[in-house]
Amino acid sequence: xxxxxxxxxxxxxxxxxxxxxxxxxxxxxxxxxxxxxxxxxxxxxxxxxxxxxxxxxxxxxxxxxxxxxxxxxxxxxxxxxxxxxxxxxxxxxxxxxxxxxxxxxxxxxxxxxxxxxxxxxxxxxxxxxxxxxxxxxxxxxxxxxxxxxxxxxxxxxxxxxxxxxxxxxxxxxxxxxxxxxxxxxxxxxxxxxxxxxxxxxxxxxxxxxxxxxxxxxxxxxxxxxxxxxxxxxxxxxxxxxxxxxxxxxxxxxxxxxxxxxxxxxxxxxxxxxxxxxxxxxxxxxxxxxxxxxxxxxxxxxxxxxxxxxxxxxxxxxxxxxxxxxxxxxxxxxxxxxxxxxxxxxxxxxxxxxxxxxxxxxxxxxxxxxxxxxxxxxxxxxxxxxxxxxxxxxxxxxxxxxxxxxxxxxxxxxxxxxxxxxxxxxxxxxxxxxxxxxxxxxxxxxxxxxxxxxxxxxxxxxxxxxxxxxxxxxxxxxxxxxxxxxxxxxxxxxxxxxxxxxxxxxxxxxxxxxxxxxxxxxxxxxxxxxxxxxxxxxxxxxx
Numbered sequence: 001x002x003x004x005x006x007x008x009x010x011x012x013x014x015x016x017x018x019x020x021x022x023x024x025x026x027x028x029x030x031x032x033x034x035x036x037x038x039x040x041x042x043x044x045x046x047x048x049x050x051x052x053x054x055x056x057x058x059x060x061x062x063x064x065x066x067x068x069x070x071x072x073x074x075x076x077x078x079x080x081x082x083x084x085x086x087x088x089x090x091x092x093x094x095x096x097x098x099x100x101x102x103x104x105x106x107x108x109x110x111x112x113x114x115x116x117x118x119x120x121x122x123x124x125x126x127x128x129x130x131x132x133x134x135x136x137x138x139x140x141x142x143x144x145x146x147x148x149x150x151x152x153x154x155x156x157x158x159x160x161x162x163x164x165x166x167x168x169x170x171x172x173x174x175x176x177x178x179x180x181x182x183x184x185x186x187x188x189x190x191x192x193x194x195x196x197x198x199x200x201x202x203x204x205x206x207x208x209x210x211x212x213x214x215x216x217x218x219x220x221x222x223x224x225x226x227x228x229x230x231x232x233x234x235x236x237x238x239x240x241x242x243x244x245x246x247x248x249x250x251x252x253x254x255x256x257x258x259x260x261x262x263x264x265x266x267x268x269x270x271x272x273x274x275x276x277x278x279x280x281x282x283x284x285x286x287x288x289x290x291x292x293x294x295x296x297x298x299x300x301x302x303x304x305x306x307x308x309x310x311x312x313x314x315x316x317x318x319x320x321x322x323x324x325x326x327x328x329x330x331x332x333x334x335x336x337x338x339x340x341x342x343x344x345x346x347x348x349x350x351x352x353x354x355x356x357x358x359x360x361x362x363x364x365x366x367x368x369x370x371x372x373x374x375x376x377x378x379x380x381x382x383x384x385x386x387x388x389x390x391x392x393x394x395x396x397x398x399x400x401x402x403x404x405x406x407x408x409x410x411x412x413x414x415x416x417x418x419x420x421x422x423x424x425x426x427x428x429x430x431x432x433x434x435x436x437x438x439x440x441x442x443x444x445x446x447x448x449x450x451x452x453x454x455x456x457x458x459x460x461x462x463x464x465x466x467x468x469x470x471x472x473x474x475x476x477x478x479x480x481x482x483x484x485x486x487x488x489x490x491x492x493x494x495x496x497x498x499x500x501x502x503x504x505x506x507x508x509x510x511x512x513x514x515x516x517x518x519x520x521x522x523x524x525x526x527x528x529x530x531x532x533x534x535x536x537x538x539x540x541x542x
Contacts, residue, residue, distance in 0.1 A: 221252060389432075414456035427538055
């Protein structure tokens with residue numbers, strides 16, 4: 001029968017964690033008690049109190065008790081686990097040795113049988129099976145009574161020793177039953193507390209998961225304005241390095257000076273009017289809301305960050321809906337007289353009596369009629385625009401096919417390079433909208449690169465931002481670029497820097513990006529190239 005098991009051995013009846021701690025205490029108690037019993041035999045002042053009936057047997061029992069105490073202490077320190085039977089054997093050994101030492105010392109008169117009360121009480125606490133604890137109490141009482149009778153029969157004790165032995169037996173049974181009752185109640189209370197602690201831990205983990213997966217960013221500031229907690233959405237919106245944990249409180253201005261300024265203004269005035277802001281030119285527009293937590297004197301502040309793009313998209317759709325109806329009616333009214341003007345210009349051009357100067361004027365009329373008609377067509381397309389139909393697009397495969405079809409339709413050869421860092425990068429976008437956006441951006445890139453260097457060339461690059469993990473689709477060219485004065489008006493309708501442009505391409509491209517939850521911005525690269533960047537989230541990242 002195995003009484004001890006190694007830590008790697010699974011024991012179905014292993015005691016709870018508090019019993020293991022008590023077993024360590026009891027092992028220390030056994031060691032001290034064994035040393036004390038052995039020292040009493042060799043001490044000149046206490047030698048007559050113990051072992052006077054049989055000193056040799058007392059010495060043998062004391063040494064056996066010391067050896068078992070050392071063995072138990074080593075087993076406990078090495079984290080060996082005891083089964084219920086193993087614990088029962090330990091307590092049975094204690095009762096046997098105490099009874100043996102008491103027998104060699106005169107029985108009840110020595111006072112050693114009282115030590116069984118401690119052993120029985122310890123067994124009632126550490127043995128989860130109450131029948132085993134009661135059995136140990138019964139054995140203790142029986143051993144005490146039998147030893148008393150044996151000593152009376154031997155003449156080492158008189159009949160008066162039966163009363164203390166009987167009272168000790170009653171005490172042993174009372175202590176065992178009382179401690180069992182208390183231990184049972186404490187066990188149930190501990191199990192309930194452990195269950196409640198588990199529920200609270202699970203609830204805390206659930207709350208943490210909910211906060212981490214909220215679409216709104218959440219920051220918790222302490223009373224000194226230092227950021228102590230931040231969720232994943234806030235790391236994406238600010239943006240922050242996801243791989244670096246928030247190890248210590250950090251100043252809010254480190255993340256965003258504008259956010260820190262809005263927070264200070266709110267703390268001073270108590271009022272806040274949300275104003276969208278950007279951390280950098282590639283991050284999304286963000287709005288912040290602030291909330292006090294706790295008493296204002298030592299309050300913490302909770303900051304909610306929201307992506308402004310859905311709000312802007314909804315407002316834009318409302319604006320375009322009303323603007324579309326107005327522009328469609330205006331475009332329809334303009335198209336009729338424009339058709340008449342264009343037709344009249346064609347008739348003039350067919351006249352044989354038309355002078356060269358008049359022919360030039362008719363050509364100008366025809367040329368600008370075509371340009372106005374293109375503008376009207378763009379306006380009509382915007383007014384008839386339907387909601388996007390997003391579909392999974394694997395950029396490393398989709399863009400090369402688009403570029404091949406695009407170059408086949410060009411009237412003159414052009415060089416367009418493509419580079420993608422992640423072959424598996426997939427987005428959700430309306431394919432038709434993406435074709436129109438890239439077509440407009442490549443038209444501009446080829447036109448301006450030819451104007452600047454004489455060669456029509458462009459480059460398309462796809463990569464991800466390591467801070468925000470958003471997909472970046474860049475269309476680059478080596479044209480002269482857009483002057484800082486014109487950049488604020490770059491995406492306005494009808495704004496153009498070339499005479500043959502309608503000024504609707506970039507405006508239409510940005511609108512198509514926004515209805516697909518993306519953004520389109522212009523920037524200059526470190527190599528002096530013009531870059532139109534489309535920023536969007538990879539599939540499954542929102």
